[in-house]
Amino acid sequence: MMVATDKPKRHGEPYEKDKYIAYFCMEYGLASHFKIYSGGLGILAGDHLKAAKDAGVPLVGIGIKWQQGYVEQRMTPEGQVVDCYRSLEGSSLEDTGIIVHVTIREDRVPVKVWKTEAFGNVPLYLLDTAVSESPYHWVTRQLYGGTEEERVAQEIVLGVGGLRALQALKIPVITYHFNEGHAVLAGLALLRDKMDRGADFHSAWSDTRQQIVFTTHTPIPAGNESHPLARLRYMSAHQGLTIEQLAEIGGTPFNMTVAGLRLSRQANSVAALHLETTKSMWRSVKGKAPLINITNGVHVPTWMDERLNRSSLTVAHVKRVHSENRSELLELVKERKGIQLNPQGLVVGFARRAAPYKRSDLIFSQMERIEPLLKQQRLQLIFSGKAHPMDSKGKEMLKKLAKVQQQHPQSVVFLEDYDMALGALLTRGCDIWLNNPQRPKEACGTSGMKAAMNGVMNVSILDGWWPEACRHGVNGWAIGDEQVPATETAQDQRDAEALYQVLLEEVLPCFEDQHERWSEMMVASIMDTREAFSAERMIKAYCRELYHLAQE
Numbered sequence: 001m002m003v004a005t006d007k008p009k010r011h012g013e014p015y016e017k018d019k020y021i022a023y024f025c026m027e028y029g030l031a032s033h034f035k036i037y038s039g040g041l042g043i044l045a046g047d048h049l050k051a052a053k054d055a056g057v058p059l060v061g062i063g064i065k066w067q068q069g070y071v072e073q074r075m076t077p078e079g080q081v082v083d084c085y086r087s088l089e090g091s092s093l094e095d096t097g098i099i100v101h102v103t104i105r106e107d108r109v110p111v112k113v114w115k116t117e118a119f120g121n122v123p124l125y126l127l128d129t130a131v132s133e134s135p136y137h138w139v140t141r142q143l144y145g146g147t148e149e150e151r152v153a154q155e156i157v158l159g160v161g162g163l164r165a166l167q168a169l170k171i172p173v174i175t176y177h178f179n180e181g182h183a184v185l186a187g188l189a190l191l192r193d194k195m196d197r198g199a200d201f202h203s204a205w206s207d208t209r210q211q212i213v214f215t216t217h218t219p220i221p222a223g224n225e226s227h228p229l230a231r232l233r234y235m236s237a238h239q240g241l242t243i244e245q246l247a248e249i250g251g252t253p254f255n256m257t258v259a260g261l262r263l264s265r266q267a268n269s270v271a272a273l274h275l276e277t278t279k280s281m282w283r284s285v286k287g288k289a290p291l292i293n294i295t296n297g298v299h300v301p302t303w304m305d306e307r308l309n310r311s312s313l314t315v316a317h318v319k320r321v322h323s324e325n326r327s328e329l330l331e332l333v334k335e336r337k338g339i340q341l342n343p344q345g346l347v348v349g350f351a352r353r354a355a356p357y358k359r360s361d362l363i364f365s366q367m368e369r370i371e372p373l374l375k376q377q378r379l380q381l382i383f384s385g386k387a388h389p390m391d392s393k394g395k396e397m398l399k400k401l402a403k404v405q406q407q408h409p410q411s412v413v414f415l416e417d418y419d420m421a422l423g424a425l426l427t428r429g430c431d432i433w434l435n436n437p438q439r440p441k442e443a444c445g446t447s448g449m450k451a452a453m454n455g456v457m458n459v460s461i462l463d464g465w466w467p468e469a470c471r472h473g474v475n476g477w478a479i480g481d482e483q484v485p486a487t488e489t490a491q492d493q494r495d496a497e498a499l500y501q502v503l504l505e506e507v508l509p510c511f512e513d514q515h516e517r518w519s520e521m522m523v524a525s526i527m528d529t530r531e532a533f534s535a536e537r538m539i540k541a542y543c544r545e546l547y548h549l550a551q552e
Contacts (some may be wrong), residue, residue: 019174021059024183030119037067040321040332049121049298051535062162065126070143079402081395092118099165103236111161152235159185181256187263192239214264260290270444285525297538298442303450315519329429349430354387354394357441365496374411384418427451435460452529455522475524
């Protein structure tokens with residue numbers, strides 16, 4: 001049954017009426033228990049929808065109703081990662097009564113449309129292939145699970161199914177925003193629709209570009225998905241375009257990021273340094289959209305302790321709030337791991353996806369330099385994060401952390417199954433937030449923003465967002481400088497030395513002996529970031545620079 005629903009209601013400051021932005025993303029982090037997210041991309045998307053609601057931006061989200069969501073991970077005492085999946089409950093979802101259809105492997109596949117506004121977000125429409133009597137339930141079963149063919153099928157549902165859902169909902173869309181390359185098949189479908197109405201290929205492409213904006217994220221080549229053209233045709237993802245036309249848009253093989261850059265009128269990076277990296281990375285791509293930067297931000301009401309979000313802050317108040325958050329974190333560690341961390345020792349947080357370039361084990365590269373501090377519990381490390389189910393290298397990294405945890409059980413902790421709730425507690429309760437990726441491979445790193453606006457100071461490589469915020473020794477610390485050695489081995493050695501230098505010679509002495517300065521730095525960290533790196537600032541920038549929405 002296909003019925004129209006009411007147009008999304010707008011709140012907050014008024015923007016132009018009846019001109020909606022359709023925001024496409026494969027995952028959304030809206031609430032910890034609603035696990036249709038895997039990590040930073042989804043958390044950003046969730047914050048984007050919440051900030052749009054707060055600001056009254058006429059925006060709707062398009063995503064997928066994952067039946068099992070993203071993987072849950074447990075770890076054996078030996079460090080073996082065990083992947084688990086469970087069915088998600090849908091009590092926060094509203095049945096729109098709409099079913100649209102997409103073509104997968106030449107089959108007509110029904111896609112049910114759900115809606116939620118339950119998390120302080122603008123309307124989010126979620127697409128679901130678990131329709132009675134359809135053999136295609138598997139498509140929307142697991143986020144980032146399955147084979148390459150399954151991934152293409154999921155992207156058909158997101159892109160083409162999302163476009164058809166918007167049409168069925170009768171939402172007047174002026175701009176389609178693709179957050180990463182997963183949704184670019186919607187661009188092909190838009191182009192095909194114009195050709196079906198009589199336009200030639202290049203005219204249809206030119207007109208379609210005026211409707212689309214694109215955000216690119218990962219600077220890691222492997223993170224920019226590509227598919228053989230034959231696979232797109234076999235899966236019916238090509239939308240009736242010829243091999244030559246597909247190649248002209250996305251190259252051979254068909255690169256989803258390249259296609260996003262060529263299908264959009266404008267594209268953006270997510271941090272100032274990331275803009276330079278992106279321009280360099282895709283410099284050979286002809287016909288790409290102009291690139292600008294809009295640095296990410298985080299949704300302050302979701303991630304910042306509301307007690308710290310005041311116009312003016314005193315040192316005493318910040319110390320008191322942080323002390324309570326710190327005690328809560330240490331109590332959680334005791335409950336989960338049976339470990340009593342030293343309340344007087346420095347607590348270092350490191351929580352992010354287990355990817356080799358993030359180097360979660362860099363601090364252990366010269367163990368003899370920190371082992372005495374670990375034994376004395378002057379230095380205590382709390383790790384968390386997940387590895388992609390198919391990423392054996394990521395799982396090996398987690399196994400290494402488990403081994404160090406066994407060797408130093410009173411000062412090294414790995415908390416399993418990282419999610420939004422744990423992320424919020426860690427970014428409020430640690431003393432410092434450690435980040436040491438291989439520059440310039442970190443697109444942004446929004447967890448550091450969350451920590452900073454809660455008075456948890458960053459100790460970070462000058463990568464992602466941190467070069468825009470860092471005032472060394474004032475609101476946090478930089479690890480090393482902006483130079484990048486010619487080889488990864490040299491880079492790892494140089495960065496490890498810089499990490500030990502700043503941690504042992506600056507951070508630890510300040511924490512242990514300069515209490516007043518430490519507290520003043522916490523206040524500076526909050527004041528420097530809570531507005532400048534908020535999703536409120538970010539959504540206004542999108543409206544002004546990418547969506548071209550004018551306020552009434």
